[in-house]
Amino acid sequence: MKASMATAITAIVACGALGGSILRAQQPPTSTTTSQPPTTTQPPTTTTGTSGSSEPKTTWSGVYSEAQAKRGTDIYTNQCASCHGPDLAGLDTAPALSGSDFNADWNDLTVNDLFERIHVSMPADHPGTLSRQDVADVVAFLLSKGNFPAGQTDLPSQAEMLKDIKYVSVKPQ
Numbered sequence: 001m002k003a004s005m006a007t008a009i010t011a012i013v014a015c016g017a018l019g020g021s022i023l024r025a026q027q028p029p030t031s032t033t034t035s036q037p038p039t040t041t042q043p044p045t046t047t048t049g050t051s052g053s054s055e056p057k058t059t060w061s062g063v064y065s066e067a068q069a070k071r072g073t074d075i076y077t078n079q080c081a082s083c084h085g086p087d088l089a090g091l092d093t094a095p096a097l098s099g100s101d102f103n104a105d106w107n108d109l110t111v112n113d114l115f116e117r118i119h120v121s122m123p124a125d126h127p128g129t130l131s132r133q134d135v136a137d138v139v140a141f142l143l144s145k146g147n148f149p150a151g152q153t154d155l156p157s158q159a160e161m162l163k164d165i166k167y168v169s170v171k172p173q
Contacts, residue, residue, distance in 0.1 A: 058168040059111065062151025064140035069150060072141025075134050079123050088145055098145050103169030112162035115139055132157035
């Protein structure tokens with residue numbers, strides 16, 4: 001018992017050291033070429049994801065544009081509605097893409113999780129044939145139909161940016 005406890009403690013310490021190394025590797029290197037100390041000291045910036053944003057983005061942050069949702073409407077109509085229905089309510093075995101069940105399924109995940117599910121597996125008869133931009137437009141359409149607010153910029157199609165956007169189904173207070 002003591003041997004397995006010691007092994008577990010050693011593994012935890014090793015993981016902590018590895019985590020610290022990873023975190024240090026992600027920080028920009030400090031300059032060693034200047035001999036002058038900095039004239040001002042600023043507190044470190046707290047980031048929430050890989051894009052460097054200091055405030056977490058959610059589906060309530062206006063992460064897509066109205067123009068993008070409109071483009072997504074056309075793609076949805078041509079590529080998705082035959083299975084998921086024109087009203088996103090789902091047909092046969094295809095699930096609804098709006099409503100409480102849909103929101104519960106994606107709540108607290110990232111928008112990238114939803115994006116990748118669509119990108120890899122849809123449309124069901126030709127999975128993976130939608131471009132990343134088409135999928136971003138469809139996700140924007142789904143967000144608009146879910147009554148999430150539009151913003152000024154398009155939803156990105158890059159995974160590293162989508163991972164910074166949390167799907168939150170209930171509007172924060």
